Amino acid sequence: MSDISKVKNRSAGASGEGPRVRLVSWLHNIHPGVAMKLGMILVVCIATLLIGASFILSSYLSRELQVNALEMIKTNTRIFHNSISNEFQRVTRDAEHYSNVYINNYQNVAGKPLRYMDSTELKAVLSNPNTNAHFTELTSVFASTFILQGEQFVRVSSTLLASSGNTATATALGHDNPALPLLLKNKPFSGVVTLFGKQFISHYEPIADKYGQVVGAVAVGFDVKQSLQPIIQRLLNVHIGKDGYAYVLDAGFEPGRMLVHPALSNQQAINITDANGFKLFADMLEHKNGITYYNWVSGYGTLPKTKVAVYEYVEGINWIIATTNYVDDVAKSSNLVRNGLLLFTALLLPIILLLIAVASRFLISRRLNRVLGIAQTIAEGDLTVDVQVDHHDEIGELLSAVETMRQRLHSLVGGMVSHANSVHQASLHITEAVDGQASTSVETSSSVAEITSTMEELSASSTQIAEHSRAVVDIANQTLDDCNKGSESMSQLLMRMTDIDTDNQQNMREIMMLGNKSTEISRVMVIINSVADQTKLIAFNAALEAASAGEAGKRFSVVAAEIRRLADSVTESTVEIENKISEIQNAINRLVLNAEKGGESIKAGARACKVSAEHLNDIVVTAEQTSTAALQISLSTQQQKTASNQVVMALREIVVASNYTSQSIKDILVVSQDMTQLSKALKEASSSFTLTEAEA
Numbered sequence: 001m002s003d004i005s006k007v008k009n010r011s012a013g014a015s016g017e018g019p020r021v022r023l024v025s026w027l028h029n030i031h032p033g034v035a036m037k038l039g040m041i042l043v044v045c046i047a048t049l050l051i052g053a054s055f056i057l058s059s060y061l062s063r064e065l066q067v068n069a070l071e072m073i074k075t076n077t078r079i080f081h082n083s084i085s086n087e088f089q090r091v092t093r094d095a096e097h098y099s100n101v102y103i104n105n106y107q108n109v110a111g112k113p114l115r116y117m118d119s120t121e122l123k124a125v126l127s128n129p130n131t132n133a134h135f136t137e138l139t140s141v142f143a144s145t146f147i148l149q150g151e152q153f154v155r156v157s158s159t160l161l162a163s164s165g166n167t168a169t170a171t172a173l174g175h176d177n178p179a180l181p182l183l184l185k186n187k188p189f190s191g192v193v194t195l196f197g198k199q200f201i202s203h204y205e206p207i208a209d210k211y212g213q214v215v216g217a218v219a220v221g222f223d224v225k226q227s228l229q230p231i232i233q234r235l236l237n238v239h240i241g242k243d244g245y246a247y248v249l250d251a252g253f254e255p256g257r258m259l260v261h262p263a264l265s266n267q268q269a270i271n272i273t274d275a276n277g278f279k280l281f282a283d284m285l286e287h288k289n290g291i292t293y294y295n296w297v298s299g300y301g302t303l304p305k306t307k308v309a310v311y312e313y314v315e316g317i318n319w320i321i322a323t324t325n326y327v328d329d330v331a332k333s334s335n336l337v338r339n340g341l342l343l344f345t346a347l348l349l350p351i352i353l354l355l356i357a358v359a360s361r362f363l364i365s366r367r368l369n370r371v372l373g374i375a376q377t378i379a380e381g382d383l384t385v386d387v388q389v390d391h392h393d394e395i396g397e398l399l400s401a402v403e404t405m406r407q408r409l410h411s412l413v414g415g416m417v418s419h420a421n422s423v424h425q426a427s428l429h430i431t432e433a434v435d436g437q438a439s440t441s442v443e444t445s446s447s448v449a450e451i452t453s454t455m456e457e458l459s460a461s462s463t464q465i466a467e468h469s470r471a472v473v474d475i476a477n478q479t480l481d482d483c484n485k486g487s488e489s490m491s492q493l494l495m496r497m498t499d500i501d502t503d504n505q506q507n508m509r510e511i512m513m514l515g516n517k518s519t520e521i522s523r524v525m526v527i528i529n530s531v532a533d534q535t536k537l538i539a540f541n542a543a544l545e546a547a548s549a550g551e552a553g554k555r556f557s558v559v560a561a562e563i564r565r566l567a568d569s570v571t572e573s574t575v576e577i578e579n580k581i582s583e584i585q586n587a588i589n590r591l592v593l594n595a596e597k598g599g600e601s602i603k604a605g606a607r608a609c610k611v612s613a614e615h616l617n618d619i620v621v622t623a624e625q626t627s628t629a630a631l632q633i634s635l636s637t638q639q640q641k642t643a644s645n646q647v648v649m650a651l652r653e654i655v656v657a658s659n660y661t662s663q664s665i666k667d668i669l670v671v672s673q674d675m676t677q678l679s680k681a682l683k684e685a686s687s688s689f690t691l692t693e694a695e696a
Helices: 002-030 034-109 119-126 129-139 180-184 229-236 280-287 328-379 394-427 435-668 673-686
Strands: 142-149 152-158 189-195 198-208 214-223 245-250 258-260 290-296 305-314 319-326
Touching (some): 034 189, 034 198, 034 245, 034 319, 119 214, 180 198, 180 214, 229 245, 229 258, 280 290, 280 305, 280 319, 328 394, 394 435
Antiparallel strands (some): 142 152, 142 214, 245 319
8 A cells, every 4th residue: 555655656756747847848958059059159159259350350460450551651751851852963964064164165165274274364264245145045044254453253244034034134133142162262062052043953163263262153053843853743743652742842942842842832821720720730830840740621511631741851952741541441440341351240140150051950959869869768668669879979979878778678678577477376375475575576676776777877878978078078089189280380471471572582682683774874874974064165166266277177177077966866765764763763662662661561470470379379278278178077977977887786786686585575476466556557567568579
């Protein structure tokens, strides 16, 4: 009766817990599977990493692009400054050269060297106006001859036009002219001077008599605007980025006048302000060199945007060269990079989710459902189910363990059925003999069987946990190996970036050597021009001598004309060669700009690779820690599995002992009715299992 009451109590408890079990089962059914949870976690982690990397990379690129843009503007300003300075120096050298040629004309007219003449003879020679006019006709530059009268140098001949439009003959050299104090000290002067409202790049050369006293002087010069017109036109054609440009501000002759500008050329700009009232051009005139930021309105109805200007002062010519561009143009590149990365992340996430879902479906979910179906079939009592191991991985090992469990349970139930029949037959003879002792034996045997079944289930669970722990250790070790390989690849990439930077520096040095060679060619062309000019003078003197010789000098005059024509051809050829050399030098400058820009990009890439390598090293350290922790977990689960197996073995020994006790009771329980009922109940319970026909 006690057994029957216990069965009733368990049935009542099961009926009371039924709704709770169904609720838990329903909640598990609506939740996604293990594979889907793993996929969702991976997608969230990948999305977080990609979005974070997008913002970090865009911020880094924005800073680097702004620095590179400012350096590029500085480099352009320096190149423009050097171009103007070089052009100014070239024109100055030309003026000095033509001054020597001009003095040689007077030397050829005179009968003896000028340095051997007294003051009277020198003044007579210098007062000849024909030499001056003929020189300007040949060279297309202005020339003036001065005679010292007291403390003033008076022009006795000149091709320079005064403010009235007439030739500036009989005018004195102004006291504000920087050449005056040097000429009085018998010293030459080269530089920019202002004559009759115009600026000229001039060379003044004093002329002294045989006693070393200054008697007069000669001056040769070029109009500043005409001589520097090519470099001004090149500056107007320069575009830096989308809206950047270069301009030139006069800081000497007319301070504040814009000499070169896309929109403000020849306008007075000293009072022009930005959107905040800042007089940026006046500030440039005050500081000469520097960097300034200002807010500029590009058109009517538009909002002001920040611009940056880098400016430098050009000595000698008193110009300020500046290069400007909008600051916002740099941020556009980083925004495009960030938006592109975010779009790439948005397009990549669904693909990753789909791949994870497909892989999880075929590799995990479908196979786990198969294992679950087999386990449910065995739980329902069907021990004839066919278990096939398809792979030798964790799930395959789980199937193998289920098959082993099924075989053992099949053998156990078959033996239990056979023994139940024997016990039932024997108990019919001993039902009435030992009622109390048989009842106690049944209760003990039932309790031990329940404990044994529970511990076997616990042992199977420990086995599964141990198998999964080994899988975690293998995955952690594989992750560590992959991280080490990635770190080695990043180190090789950093070495390659260093090699590319070295090659780029070598290319820049070769380009600079090429520029030096072109400069040496320019020097040779100067010598050729000097020889051509001397040839012209010789031809001119020969023509004069032929004219004075009359009929006898006609043939000599033809020869002189041919020599002069040959000298003109040489001059034209050297001019073309100088233009080609100038184009080569400009191309070299552009190559230097591109090489410097490429070098900065290579250095930025190397720094980015270095940062990535450091992050990858941190990941390697974390992977090592994960592998160690997984190994510790695996060892603990192995110990738990061993302990569970020991408990199961002990319980099985108890079962064996109980069976021996039951066998002993059989001999003395000849008339035990309780033993008969127990064997009958055992037979009914074993009938719920499905076995093969032979074993049944």
